Amino acid sequence: MTNYSPSEMMSAVAARELANGEVVFVGIGLPNLACNLARALQAPDLVLIYESGAVGAVPERLPVSIGDPSLVTGSLMVCSMADVFQLFLQNGKIEVGFLGGAQVDRYGNINTTVIGKYQKPKVRLPGSGGAAEIAIHAQRVLIISRLNPRAFPEQVDFLTSPGQRCKGKSRQELGMPGAGPVKVITDKGVLQSDPETGEMVLTAIYPDVAVEDVKSNVGWPLRVRDHLDLIAPPGAEELRLLREVLDPKKLYLG
Amino acid sequence: MKSKLVSMKDAIAAHVRDGDTVVIEGFTHLICFAAGHEIIRQRRKDLTICRLTPDLIYDQLIGAGCAKKLVFSWAGNPGAGSLHAFRRAVEQGTPPLEIEEYSHFGMVGRMSAGAAGLPFWPMKNYMGTDLPVANPLIKTVTCPYTGVELATVPALRPDVTIIHAQRADEQGNTQVWGLLGVQKEAAFASQRVIVVVEELVDESVIRADPNRTLIPGMIVDAVVVEPWGAHPSYAQGYYDRDNDFYVNWEPISRDPEKLTAYLDEFVHGVRDRAEYMAKQPGLKERLKAGTRMAAGVNYGF
Numbered sequence: 001m002t003n004y005s006p007s008e009m010m011s012a013v014a015a016r017e018l019a020n021g022e023v024v025f026v027g028i029g030l031p032n033l034a035c036n037l038a039r040a041l042q043a044p045d046l047v048l049i050y051e052s053g054a055v056g057a058v059p060e061r062l063p064v065s066i067g068d069p070s071l072v073t074g075s076l077m078v079c080s081m082a083d084v085f086q087l088f089l090q091n092g093k094i095e096v097g098f099l100g101g102a103q104v105d106r107y108g109n110i111n112t113t114v115i116g117k118y119q120k121p122k123v124r125l126p127g128s129g130g131a132a133e134i135a136i137h138a139q140r141v142l143i144i145s146r147l148n149p150r151a152f153p154e155q156v157d158f159l160t161s162p163g164q165r166c167k168g169k170s171r172q173e174l175g176m177p178g179a180g181p182v183k184v185i186t187d188k189g190v191l192q193s194d195p196e197t198g199e200m201v202l203t204a205i206y207p208d209v210a211v212e213d214v215k216s217n218v219g220w221p222l223r224v225r226d227h228l229d230l231i232a233p234p235g236a237e238e239l240r241l242l243r244e245v246l247d248p249k250k251l252y253l254g
Numbered sequence: 255m256k257s258k259l260v261s262m263k264d265a266i267a268a269h270v271r272d273g274d275t276v277v278i279e280g281f282t283h284l285i286c287f288a289a290g291h292e293i294i295r296q297r298r299k300d301l302t303i304c305r306l307t308p309d310l311i312y313d314q315l316i317g318a319g320c321a322k323k324l325v326f327s328w329a330g331n332p333g334a335g336s337l338h339a340f341r342r343a344v345e346q347g348t349p350p351l352e353i354e355e356y357s358h359f360g361m362v363g364r365m366s367a368g369a370a371g372l373p374f375w376p377m378k379n380y381m382g383t384d385l386p387v388a389n390p391l392i393k394t395v396t397c398p399y400t401g402v403e404l405a406t407v408p409a410l411r412p413d414v415t416i417i418h419a420q421r422a423d424e425q426g427n428t429q430v431w432g433l434l435g436v437q438k439e440a441a442f443a444s445q446r447v448i449v450v451v452e453e454l455v456d457e458s459v460i461r462a463d464p465n466r467t468l469i470p471g472m473i474v475d476a477v478v479v480e481p482w483g484a485h486p487s488y489a490q491g492y493y494d495r496d497n498d499f500y501v502n503w504e505p506i507s508r509d510p511e512k513l514t515a516y517l518d519e520f521v522h523g524v525r526d527r528a529e530y531m532a533k534q535p536g537l538k539e540r541l542k543a544g545t546r547m548a549a550g551v552n553y554g555f
Binding site: 051064078080081086090125126129130137158169175 | 334359379384432435490495543
């Protein structure tokens, strides 16, 4: 039994990925917690950009939506969405993008569009939003997603946001500017893209998690790096900030 | 000059017709629910409704049977769940709904092309994705300067665009602060424009701070003064987003009977926004914005 939840662990692990001064395209939910946790700890000068147009946001409350008014108050700049996607994202100014999705596959391709066939879906999901272009343009992408075999199929039902290889072609062959998803932060460990093959490989594991437990929750024969890193659990200060300051109502940590 | 001030009822009656392509824009901020409700009250049919995020207002239009087609890029209930009227239409065909789907950047590009008088908008996008397979209107063009292949989306030219804003004068010179979404592009792309504002101000107020004007009166056909017209969306500096409403929409939207009952009570059951607000005592006090004033600047020369 641990004294922290999987959501707290994922938020802390994601926060540790961010360096001070980096420019981050923030999504709502755990990425938002992770970015604000990093800002409170090692990265006070992290620049948070939301697709709604808030640049250098310093939200005084946990934003429920990506267009929350608290993202505007005190920010460095508010711009149109045309500016966000053209001047910031397409122009290469975003260093880190966070994405999640209903399905993440072997190469880090993400599906947020449909489960089943597009024309007659079993489940209609929200769609791309800004995810497709973030996956293409952000200098690197971090995926946050809980493991289970349905969420991690060998191949996504619909390719909304490109990963390291799409239908046999590499990002380079397809002309994508960004490095794509370099890590998948899950509730049991971290997968990292293999620089040679683009495949997502287990490279780090959380305390008290068995490798087999990760493998059995992934829908393809998961490769495991010879040397596995062991990731430290969230420390007292990380947990205090997450629980008392960032998400006291447990909107996302529940 | 003749004032463009009209009631919401008259604005919708004059400018939104059956079969029209309609845009009610606003990204989380300034979504004009009052106009959506009036469209439902006037029982418009066969509309092609376009927005980046359909949000609750298009879920209501779909549930009310006003829409033939939805053009969009992200169809969820932000922070709370699904748009179930939309999902029923797509998953079960009740009622049938055509969809035309892009990403946010794609929708922004469509509106930018429409606003710039161009037939399409080029972008570095969609390589490797299934979006161009799902939507054949996403095409490619070869750049004549570099030879690079670019994605393209077609211009969107709505029949009517409805923009909610903090303030305008009676000619429709409209000022907005806070999140700007794609309102400017949507308005310039449109054949007709309805502006709905929290507050009517004198032209001198607009002229005192022209950098804040997002939409010039020359492209505006009608000005409606409708305080609280964006609820449960919000207007920066006027009222907060009603996040509880968004959460409470989930069970209403999930059950077609509850959805119909909601529309009967809060849309068909009221004449206008003032009656809608009067039905919800305590709402204004709960959501009224705090004060965070910005200093003015010197426009002198």
